[in-house]
Amino acid sequence: MVWVNALIQGVLVGGLYALFATGLSLSFGVMRFVNLAHGDLAVLAAYLVLSWSGVVGGSYWLSMTLVVVVMAGIGYASQRGIFNFTLGADPLPGILASFGIGIVIQNALQEHFTATDKSIRLGSILTRSIKVTDDVSIGWFPLVILLVAVVVLSGLQLFLSFTKLGREFRATADDPKTAQLMGINDKHLYAVAMAIAFGAVALAGFFQGGRTTFAPTSGGLLLLFAFEAVVIGGLGSLWGTLAGGIVLGVTQSLANQQWIGSNSLAGHIVFLAVLAIRPSGLFGARERS
Amino acid sequence: MTHLLTIENLNAGYGDFQALFGLGIHVDRGEIVAIVGANGAGKSTLLRAIVGQVTMTGSIVFDGESLGSIPAHRRVGFGISLVPEGRKLFASLTVEENLLIGGHRTAAGRWNIEAVLDLFPLIRPLLKRQSDKLSGGEQQAIAIGRALMGNPRLLLLDEVSLGLAPVVVKGIYEALPGIVASGATVILVEQDIGVALGAADRVYCMLEGRVSLSGTPAELSREAIAAAYFGVA
Amino acid sequence: MSVPVVEVLRWSRSSRVGTRIYVVAALALALLPLWGSASAQLTMIEILYYLSLAQMWNLLAGYAGLVSVGQQGLVGVSAYVLFVLAERNGIDPFLSIVLSGLFVAGLSIPIALFTFRLRGGYFAIGTWVIAEVLRLTTLRIDSLGAGNVQALTVKHTFAGYGLQARKDLIYYAALVLAVGATVIVVAVLRSRLGLALQAVRDDERGARGLGVNATRTKLVVWVIAAFWTGMTGALIHLQSATVTNKDAFDVLSWTALVVFIVVIGGVGSTLGPLIGVAIYWFITWRLEDASTWRFIILGAIAVLMAVVSRRGVDGLIQARKPFEVFPIRRRLRIDPGVGGQR
Numbered sequence: 001m002v003w004v005n006a007l008i009q010g011v012l013v014g015g016l017y018a019l020f021a022t023g024l025s026l027s028f029g030v031m032r033f034v035n036l037a038h039g040d041l042a043v044l045a046a047y048l049v050l051s052w053s054g055v056v057g058g059s060y061w062l063s064m065t066l067v068v069v070v071m072a073g074i075g076y077a078s079q080r081g082i083f084n085f086t087l088g089a090d091p092l093p094g095i096l097a098s099f100g101i102g103i104v105i106q107n108a109l110q111e112h113f114t115a116t117d118k119s120i121r122l123g124s125i126l127t128r129s130i131k132v133t134d135d136v137s138i139g140w141f142p143l144v145i146l147l148v149a150v151v152v153l154s155g156l157q158l159f160l161s162f163t164k165l166g167r168e169f170r171a172t173a174d175d176p177k178t179a180q181l182m183g184i185n186d187k188h189l190y191a192v193a194m195a196i197a198f199g200a201v202a203l204a205g206f207f208q209g210g211r212t213t214f215a216p217t218s219g220g221l222l223l224l225f226a227f228e229a230v231v232i233g234g235l236g237s238l239w240g241t242l243a244g245g246i247v248l249g250v251t252q253s254l255a256n257q258q259w260i261g262s263n264s265l266a267g268h269i270v271f272l273a274v275l276a277i278r279p280s281g282l283f284g285a286r287e288r289s
Numbered sequence: 290m291t292h293l294l295t296i297e298n299l300n301a302g303y304g305d306f307q308a309l310f311g312l313g314i315h316v317d318r319g320e321i322v323a324i325v326g327a328n329g330a331g332k333s334t335l336l337r338a339i340v341g342q343v344t345m346t347g348s349i350v351f352d353g354e355s356l357g358s359i360p361a362h363r364r365v366g367f368g369i370s371l372v373p374e375g376r377k378l379f380a381s382l383t384v385e386e387n388l389l390i391g392g393h394r395t396a397a398g399r400w401n402i403e404a405v406l407d408l409f410p411l412i413r414p415l416l417k418r419q420s421d422k423l424s425g426g427e428q429q430a431i432a433i434g435r436a437l438m439g440n441p442r443l444l445l446l447d448e449v450s451l452g453l454a455p456v457v458v459k460g461i462y463e464a465l466p467g468i469v470a471s472g473a474t475v476i477l478v479e480q481d482i483g484v485a486l487g488a489a490d491r492v493y494c495m496l497e498g499r500v501s502l503s504g505t506p507a508e509l510s511r512e513a514i515a516a517a518y519f520g521v522a
Numbered sequence: 523m524s525v526p527v528v529e530v531l532r533w534s535r536s537s538r539v540g541t542r543i544y545v546v547a548a549l550a551l552a553l554l555p556l557w558g559s560a561s562a563q564l565t566m567i568e569i570l571y572y573l574s575l576a577q578m579w580n581l582l583a584g585y586a587g588l589v590s591v592g593q594q595g596l597v598g599v600s601a602y603v604l605f606v607l608a609e610r611n612g613i614d615p616f617l618s619i620v621l622s623g624l625f626v627a628g629l630s631i632p633i634a635l636f637t638f639r640l641r642g643g644y645f646a647i648g649t650w651v652i653a654e655v656l657r658l659t660t661l662r663i664d665s666l667g668a669g670n671v672q673a674l675t676v677k678h679t680f681a682g683y684g685l686q687a688r689k690d691l692i693y694y695a696a697l698v699l700a701v702g703a704t705v706i707v708v709a710v711l712r713s714r715l716g717l718a719l720q721a722v723r724d725d726e727r728g729a730r731g732l733g734v735n736a737t738r739t740k741l742v743v744w745v746i747a748a749f750w751t752g753m754t755g756a757l758i759h760l761q762s763a764t765v766t767n768k769d770a771f772d773v774l775s776w777t778a779l780v781v782f783i784v785v786i787g788g789v790g791s792t793l794g795p796l797i798g799v800a801i802y803w804f805i806t807w808r809l810e811d812a813s814t815w816r817f818i819i820l821g822a823i824a825v826l827m828a829v830v831s832r833r834g835v836d837g838l839i840q841a842r843k844p845f846e847v848f849p850i851r852r853r854l855r856i857d858p859g860v861g862g863q864r
Contacts, residue, residue, distance in 0.1 A: 167386055168390065174380050174381055175377055178377040178379070180361045182391055182393060182435075183362050183363070183393060184362055184394065185362040
């Protein structure tokens with residue numbers, strides 16, 4: 001039964017990984033851009049939730065809402081002000097700019113908040129759970145996270161498939177130059193995608209901050225988890241990203257059940273195995289040549 | 290009355306590479322104007338300059354408005370649509386979505402999906418298909434339909450006959466009168482002089498980034514065109 | 523009509539001058555233990571090993587399109603290999619540096635099997651994952667101290683070396699690695715490999731079509747850079763005389779700073795790392811101990827460069843007045859010959 005429990009916990013945390021991966025998957029899908037500051041943005045958001053809770057009357061949930069909106073705005077601005085200038089055939093400028101921004105965020109957080117671990121104390125929701133059997137229980141908070149992740153990912157997928165703007169996203173991803181001929185401002189569209197990416201990762205950062213502790217340097221590992229979820233699931237598919245997050249979460253949880261503290265390493269190894277055996281991902285379409 | 294499109298002293302190119310040198314043309318309402326010339330003469334660059342996708346100096350005036358500083362994505366709103374060389378359909382969109390997206394950012398007008406399907410009936414059974422698995426002729430019809438969905442006053446066609454069987458090309462050119470009747474003016478770029486002369490009211494011949502000859506098909510002799518085309522004196 | 527004479531020129535006036543300045547500077551640095559203070563020598567070691575790391579990262583990112591952010595993995599492994607060889611098995615520490623480099627070079631081949639399947643930004647994160655795997659694996663080996671500080675002791679590692687000899691030899695090793703790194707990059711770029719790299723960088727498909735084996739070309743560069751980075755990593759830890767999991771695999775010290783140095787100086791320029799390391803030293807010196815500010819400032823400049831000037835400070839200078847410090851580019855001199863007219 002402990003294994004069933006480990007499996008369930010893995011699925012639950014997998015939802016969070018998928019939420020982390022959403023923005024990475026989206027920005028790669030729409031503009032072939034990989035934001036190496038992605039994990040640091042999540043950590044930044046978690047710190048902002050803490051700092052701004054006083055402003056909104058002490059509620060972390062309200063603070064989170066504010067932070068998600070502000071981060072989305074920052075996402076839009078940073079795409080138009082910085083990242084749009086790095087797009088092109090050569091990925092180097094984008095990699096370097098986003099890597100640099102991540103390191104700057106990390107150190108600025110350290111300068112301002114010190115290196116001590118913090119967490120977002122959300123109160124009773126963190127401890128309440130549904131007891132299934134003596135060994136198996138499902139925490140309310142992880143369940144909420146998983147549900148939010150599913151809602152965000154399926155909402156985004158539906159948006160891309162069935163709305164006018166979603167159609168423009170797909171068209172621009174295919175061929176931005178021809179999309180311009182349709183009257184689509186590709187630069188604006190990229191910024192909207194980045195706003196969604198920043199908003200989603202801010203949400204993920206909030207949940208991460210509630211479920212465990214974080215420090216200015218936590219972002220690197222979060223980037224790796226998000227990236228692994230994307231690659232395991234298969235590039236360019238949001239459903240794949242959800243599945244990839246869950247595979248990663250289950251792997252980590254089961255490994256930790258067997259060898260305590262081996263979760264990260266086990267996740268990395270499964271990622272490398274997928275990369276070696278099925279580079280297009282477990283659920284991704286084979287790449288078009 | 291002024292021309293619909295007046296281009297004067299146009300220099301344009303990509304990065305350090307200049308493709309057009311002081312070029313000037315004009316197009317009147319309701320005309321079909323063909324631009325012919327050898328590979329590399331600058332024909333496609335001229336169309337890309339009209340839609341705003343190359344760096345340029347000089348003047349492009351469309352219906353009394355100077356386009357020079359208007360970004361590319363806003364020009365379709367002025368009534369300028371380009372059917373790019375190689376069709377360039379959106380591969381991850383269905384045929385229907387490819388048509389719909391052509392009209393996303395423009396005001397409603399004469400053209401809608403039904404009107405496009407009447408013009409090109411061959412598209413009708415393909416609407417739900419992915420656009421990347423179709424024949425060249427089907428793709429070309431969809432690409433023209435997509436441009437028409439923007440209700441253009443000026444339709445630019447770049448090498449529509451390229452890579453297509455003659456019978457398919459014939460079918461596409463037969464659609465031109467209907468397009469002009471809808472109120473569109475057409476500029477077509479062609480390497481196939483025969484096809485171009487058959488369809489156009491007027492012809493510009495380009496050589497090395499300049500206009501080397503212009504006139505109506507009736508005025509121009511084969512020899513004069515060949516000379517202007519290949520640059521032999 | 524006479525036949526025009528075509529001659530391939532490698533040297534230019536600026537590269538003659540530049541190379542001479544470089545040689546003179548290297549010689550002056552070789553004599554530093556005679557004229558400089560002990561603290562200057564210590565500072566210089568840091569500058570030299572960063573120069574070596576920077577040249578290698580530049581070779582990868584700037585010339586081979588392999589943007590690694592996992593260099594800390596190579597540095598960390600080399601530190602532990604050094605520890606096992608020199609401290610545990612009594613092998614000469616300077617020989618151990620070379621052996622550490624060879625070990626890391628060998629390790630880089632299976633790493634490439636995984637990471638070469640990824641492109642661009644995903645390649646970068648892939649190298650970071652590998653570095654984490656190496657770090658976590660090392661952490662789980664109890665005999666390597668499992669995260670605790672391991673000392674390289676006078677008794678074992680430095681047996682037979684006096685204090686001064688040890689300091690001077692480490693300094694010379696750093697100088698050899700730094701000068702060597704520049705020489706390697708110039709040599710690679712002048713060789714057939716360099717031509718292949720350039721072809722792949724400009725147009726990978728086209729290069730493949732011309733018979734250039736792009737993957738093999740990149741792999742050779744990857745292994746060379748791993749070898750030199752491994753040796754440099756071992757030297758760094760020989761100097762600090764301690765090995766800790768956290769510091770040996772530190773992404774900030776062994777990747778972020780190196781990336782910033784190159785990006786500020788100029789990616790894809792042999793002069794770039796030299797300029798970058800000078801700027802790095804200047805900012806570090808002005809800020810004294812404010813480590814976080816060092817990252818914030820260098821990071822911000824690097825971001826600015828990535829967006830504004832792809833070739834960093836070198837690019838900004840070259841835009842005003844083009845010159846070449848090392849003889850890499852080939853120019854054709856076409857002598858039309860007597861009576862040849864066009």
